[in-house]
Amino acid sequence: MFELLAYDRESKARRARLTTAHGIIDTPAFMPVGTQGSVKGVSPRELRELDAQIILGNTYHLFVRPGLDVIKHFGGLHNFMNWDGPILTDSGGYQIFSLAKLRKITEDGVEFQNHIDGARAFISPEIAMEIQAALGGDIVMALDECVPYPCEYDYAAQSAEMTTRWAKRCKAVASAVFSGESSTRSSRAPDALGTAHTTARQLLFGIVQGSTFEDLRKQSAQAIAELDFDGYAIGGVSVGEPEEEMMRAVEAAEPFSPGDKPRYAMGLGTPPQLLEMIARGMDMFDCVLPTRLARNGTAFTDTGTLNLKNAEFALDKRPIEENCTCDACREFSRGYIRHLIKAEEILGLRLITLHNLHFYLNLMNRARIEIERGTFDQFRKAFVADYKTREAMRVE
């Protein structure tokens, strides 16, 4: 169930609430990325304290290691990692196309060798659904081909059409399961189902592709919308294209992605990009920046990023960000955190990770409040201008 609670008058931003088997997600929402069954550097308890309402699990990584048998043995990903809130699993496609080796893509699916031990595997739309059923996520994604940037028009067009046919096959699997016609699936992988996930319905999102071509984005969005998913994702963005191209790709797809369903802009982005995406009607986001940059000593603030490795912070008694309510800012100084990062102490990256996740989650909370108040557009413009100006000054 997706309840729309408020709209912004100046933009396409909306405030809504998505109900899943493991709880409610207030949107716009940010989903911390739990790549291998752990959001890097933080514990499930810390995620709860950060008020994270949903996390993302990467199907490809979990499929490769520890493997499906292990996760099924533990009764699904929630039990395995001790996270009882909502989980969204991706289809595995993105990592197959970015990490795996010796890929062979056919209409049937993708054959590949994983990047850990080189073992061969094959994933089809049906298998992607079965794997995600076994993981037991609350939201699962259709298998898509994510083309790189830049991409030739003809390839992007053919690929987007195949992604639509794959989406149709994923939808068919989900429909069969929820109407009880699971016999065809059972013959394929008798053990994949039948665990924790069978009691509650998994929401299935389709994915719009089309690279940077507006007409392809439009066609893909229309075709995916016709399949009637529980939500609509925009994939193939933030893959190296200029920010303007990314915005245009989303703008092209958005009008054809049903407004009464959640819209998920995949794999992005910076804080200003998230607000710009919200203004363009997007509701959900996932991004590794807060955790990945933290491990390099980079912290997010309202006025851009700080690299805490810099010598200027050695004697700085201030928190990462004044008035921030995260544990790292309430208890520790920039100078101490700088020391930890320079000395390669794990606590350093833990503290910046906590702060950065708090920053992203809190930015979504602020966006929700501003939408409710009818002041989102001013907030977005002021935030983006201030962030970009000061970030630029800092980089000089």
Added chain:
Amino acid sequence: MFELLAYDRESKARRARLTTAHGIIDTPAFMPVGTQGSVKGVSPRELRELDAQIILGNTYHLFVRPGLDVIKHFGGLHNFMNWDGPILTDSGGYQIFSLAKLRKITEDGVEFQNHIDGARAFISPEIAMEIQAALGGDIVMALDECVPYPCEYDYAAQSAEMTTRWAKRCKAVASAVFSGESSTRSSRAPDALGTAHTTARQLLFGIVQGSTFEDLRKQSAQAIAELDFDGYAIGGVSVGEPEEEMMRAVEAAEPFSPGDKPRYAMGLGTPPQLLEMIARGMDMFDCVLPTRLARNGTAFTDTGTLNLKNAEFALDKRPIEENCTCDACREFSRGYIRHLIKAEEILGLRLITLHNLHFYLNLMNRARIEIERGTFDQFRKAFVADYKTREAMRVE
């Protein structure tokens, strides 16, 4: 103040309580090692939740990085790292002798190049005291020379005598400070004092050396005891010598280390070794094993260590140790932790570190209770026998 609360009748074990400027330490006590201003992998909040009553800070590491100026700027180590419980700082000697390069030891002190950037530095007994005054630890250690194993008798004898002379100079600095005659120190390093630590008295412990030679251990213990310290440490143990030699070194020194003061066996050891040391009259311990082995996937249990990387744990739904009350054991399975370690996820080493520190701290708590009950010796014998037997079986 050191209050002796109970003695074991079958051994030299005692249960006591040491009062410091930042709080009480119940002994026998284990001190987690905060090498570079952070106990590796855990936060101060987690240390408090683990009921750690005191942590150790390594003077050498902090002197090299971030450097004294930084820590003084933040008002001492407690403020810098946000730990308001007791801290013991070592003298820096051990790391100078084990990590630094191009050491030149003279009667005056040690010249060395640090292992990080090769910068030259000189530490004398007086300077070691000044550095520790600036760090602001509740317990500080006299500068000693820690000789390697094996060590020739003549060198060990001369070194132990010099360590005694250095101890006398450290004691003289402390006596001057607390009688107000700090003019000689101020002339050496005017900024070293005058911060957080001046309000409360720092306890100063002397260190017994003498390598593996019983007569030298006895002579060193007698000479150090004559200087009247607040506590007595046994150094130069657990440096590669056989366990029997270590036990004999401690047994030789103990009768000459005043019984009304805390006794600290430095830098050890395994869980059975700690209980054996308690039975030999030792009160305080520090050791990197719980944190260091955790980073390698090794967990401590009553029946020996488990290497959680082993394939046998992949499907193991049990906690690291049944009935353990630590957060790692209450919330996570061996199988999940194994996955995290194999996937090099930080949460894996965090969880094992938490468990291992809990194990060591709880072992001391159990020892204290057994001493109070008059059942320590049975407890020790049963624990040691079971631990060693099962550990041996596991290794086979």
